[in-house]
Amino acid sequence: MNEKLALYGGPKAKPTPALPMYPGGLEIGDEERAQVLEVLDNKYLFRYYGPANVQSKVAKLEEEFAQRFGSAHALAVTSCTGALITSLVACAVGPGDEVLVTGYTFFASCAAIVAAKAIPVIVEVDETLTMDPEDMERKITPSTRAVVVVHMRGVSCNMDAVMRIAKKHNLIVIEDAAQAVGGTYKGKSLGTFGDCGCYSFQYHKIITAGEGGMVVTDDDRLYDRCMSYHDTAACWRPNRFAEQRYEGELFCGTNYRMSELTGAVMLAQLHKLDMLLENMRKNQRRIAGQIENVPGIKLRPVNDPEGDTGICLMFYLEKKDQVSLFAEALQAEGVPAAGVYNSGLPDWHIYAHWKHVLEKKTPTPEGCPWTCPYHTGEEVTYSADMNPNTLEYLSRVVHLDIAPQMTEEDCDMTAAAIQKVASALL
Ligand SMILES: Cc1ncc(COP(=O)(O)O)c(C=O)c1O
Structure with missing residues (x-):
């Protein structure tokens, strides 16, 4: 009938x-309001100092996030794009390197690789709509340094296969869990399998402060280097001006520090996850x-x-x-x-619509990273039909x-x- x-x-x-x-976002209410008002009442809007002697909301968020996700370290940043760039730089991925990423993800996963001055290589998804491990392995070249695996639309990649291939080829693994905050694979939190895991708190995501992101890692040195990159003012150091403790700890970074107001909203949101x-x-x-x-x-x-x-x-x-x-x-x-x-319908979640990648558009005329002299492998090329599956x-x-x-x-x-x-x- x-x-x-x-x-x-x-x-x-x-x-x-x-x-x-x-x-x-639709659950924002009294808890978020109370957290934000506390920040305002204390006039404590910057995580590293303020007039009152109170605990930073961002620091508290990191502490709780690391604990909830089972990671040694969590570093709050301004977005997942910032988290991805921070992770890639912390892992020393950059000029001359190729980085694998799937062709079904928000374009930012790929743009972050270009921002880190590495060359994206676009891998097929399988029927799960996450990275196809066979195509991942096929696309590895002597220039491949890392893989950005995306837990797309809330579900995990085949992490057993991804980690096995990455180990075999000595690749760095960065997990993009922007859309999968709180998801797991075989009981372990997504984002905690690789060298670094990245999360988004943009308004469309599971927990949100409108904008925001997080990096997690178990590696102490990677954590230092993430801090170094995300806060070039080195406010995170016990003594900002002290000599570096080891080669590679300090370098010119940027500013992806999370604001206390964002941290306050995110603390309340984390409790709702x-x-x-x-x-x-x-x-x-x-x-x-x-x-x-x-x-x-x-x-x-x-x-x-x-x-x-x-x-x-x-x-x-x-x-x-x-x-x-x-x-x-x-x-x-x-x-x-x-x-x-x-x-016919533009959508930046599908590589065939990533015009700026397909056409290798760069902000400066020399064409970095695609023309990088440190890249010694075959030229990486793209086309809209390169990943038919x-x-x-x-x-x-x-x-x-x-x-x-x-x-x-x-x-x-x-x-x-x-x-x-x-x-x-x-
Ligand atoms: C898979 C994926 N990665 C990265 C990002 C970028 O996140 P953000 O907007 O926090 O920079 C998004 C956001 O939509 C995403 O969906």
Whole structure:
């Protein structure tokens, strides 16, 4: 029995309003207000000093974050892009080096490599929409120094395979967990497998202060070097002007220091992380359980379902031509779904739209890093169709955000909408 699609004038399967995807942002309330007011009342707005003798919110956030994620060190910065650049520089990745990164990630993961003056090499994703370990290994050359693995749309990469290949080829591993804060792989926090892990607190992310980021590492020296780069004023040093304690501790850095106001909001948000994860996972599983056997739909396989943050639900249709009408029909039913890759629609999460990389656009005319004389390998080249598997998977996938604020009724109506559209269109 096919009910008439809302797209063609039938009743909506989900008449309740769609919730915007600001998981932590929509939970901002008394706790964040109290933390921020404390900062203002103390007039203590800079982490390293102020008129009152109080503990820095940023320092407290780092302490709690490191503990929650099981890492020796956490360093708060202004964004995940800043965290990625800081990590790459701290690991001494730079001129002459090639760095692997997947072609399905927000463009910033790739731009950070260029900002660190290294050359990005774009790797395929597999059906999990995270790094394809086979293609990762295939794209390693004598110039490859590091890999930026992205835990894309809330789920882990195949970290066993990634770490095994990285070890075999002596590669530095930087994890981009911007979209997967709180996710795990085999029980261990994403971001804590590699040399450095990076997180985003931008407004669309799981926990947020509008902007912000974090680096974690277990390595004491890498931590020093991250601090060195993120605060070139060396306020973090017990004696700023003292000689460096070892070669490589001090160098010209930048300023990615997190403000106390951001730290205050983030402290309150960190305390809400487990609640947000629990709700998103519950909602995602409730919907997935109702659609997993729908003919013509295949749920995105996940490397470790237990550790999925639950921020979204992605499923494949058999043919890419089915996707736009399917998504349009879901939207009409009241479910804001979307396809992912469409060559005609610009989206900076897919390498084929990274025009500035494909065309090697640089801020200065000499073309660094692509013309770097320290790069001795073959020239790295790009084209929009260089990673066909990535485009094929992304052109067949439908994406739905899963807000933690959805009710059980919202979830059931979402599942009913997917069933209805599938039975009418597939
Ligand atoms: C996978 C990924 N990496 C990096 C970033 C950059 O994060 P930020 O905006 O905090 O610099 C984002 C943000 O959207 C992202 O999704």
